[in-house]
Amino acid sequence: xxxxxxxxxxxxxxxxxxxxxxxxxxxxxxxxxxxxxxxxxxxxxxxxxxxxxxxxxxxxxxxxxxxxxxxxxxxxxxxxxxxxxxxxxxxxxxxxxxxxxxxxxxxxxxxxxxxxxxxxxxxxxxxxxxxxxxxxxxxxxxxxxxxxxxxxxxxxxxxxxxxxxxxxxxxxxxxxxxxxxxxxxxxxxxxxxxxxxxxxxxxxxxxxxxxxxxxxxxxxxxxxxxxx
Numbered sequence: 301x302x303x304x305x306x307x308x309x310x311x312x313x314x315x316x317x318x319x320x321x322x323x324x325x326x327x328x329x330x331x332x333x334x335x336x337x338x339x340x341x342x343x344x345x346x347x348x349x350x351x352x353x354x355x356x357x358x359x360x361x362x363x364x365x366x367x368x369x370x371x372x373x374x375x376x377x378x379x380x381x382x383x384x385x386x387x388x389x390x391x392x393x394x395x396x397x398x399x400x401x402x403x404x405x406x407x408x409x410x411x412x413x414x415x416x417x418x419x420x421x422x423x424x425x426x427x428x429x430x431x432x433x434x435x436x437x438x439x440x441x442x443x444x445x446x447x448x449x450x451x452x453x454x455x456x457x458x459x460x461x462x463x464x465x466x467x468x469x470x471x472x473x474x475x476x477x478x479x480x481x482x483x484x485x486x487x488x489x490x491x492x493x494x495x496x497x498x499x500x501x502x503x504x505x506x507x508x509x510x511x512x513x514x515x516x517x518x519x520x521x522x523x524x525x526x527x528x
Contacts, residue, residue: 310479312438312453315460317350318430326424328417329379332366333405339426341394345467346429348388348397352459352504363500364388365424366401373418379408387500389466431464443480443487447516455504462507463499476511490518 322339326332336344347365362368362384371380382404391397409415418424436457440449450458461475469478477494480487493514499507 309439309441312436314434314436314457316432320428322426324426328415340428342428343426344394344398346427369424373422374416450512458508
């Protein structure tokens with residue numbers, strides 16, 4: 301239901317990423333590269349972002365599955381490091397991100413005279429993701445409520461609205477920004493600060509904390525200015 305200003309409320313949703321096996325496995329860099337050329341882009345998404353929603357994800361050494369496998373299964377620190385610094389938020393599409401990973405693998409294959417193989421029980425299994433979305437009881441009608449509600453929503457809700465939204469929306473913006481943009485430029489400074497938040501190199505808990513601090517500081521300042 302719209303409020304008295306005609307603005308739609310913001311209804312928070314929750315989500316999980318369902319892992320779907322592709323049946324494709326890689327035992328070395330060449331096999332991984334060959335598979336990545338043809339797999340669904342949902343595989344690229346899962347292996348870069350899926351770890352955020354796993355219970356054990358907490359300040360990992362590497363932020364994506366490709367880098368972690370190259371380090372621990374292939375013992376190739378060089379390609380692991382190159383993959384670990386790839387930030388998926390800097391790519392316009394999963395196809396562009398796919399091409400970047402393939403290019404890194406091909407560069408390493410060119411450099412190496414001998415290609416290391418992973419043990420049979422340490423092969424890389426390519427997984428495709430399918431997002432499943434749930435409704436939540438959390439709804440707000442005014443932007444000023446954001447500092448109050450953000451600390452109480454789940455980290456997977458933060459994932460859905462701040463990370464997955466960039467894949468769902470044509471302009472690749474988070475859901476909070478899209479909602480705030482409907483206010484005729486009233487919160488332009490806040491939108492600029494949200495655009496500067498990079499969600500990739502932090503845990504979801506840390507991201508929730510960053511957003512809480514950002515919203516709290518912004519609206520406290522707005523309130524103070526409004527009283528002057």
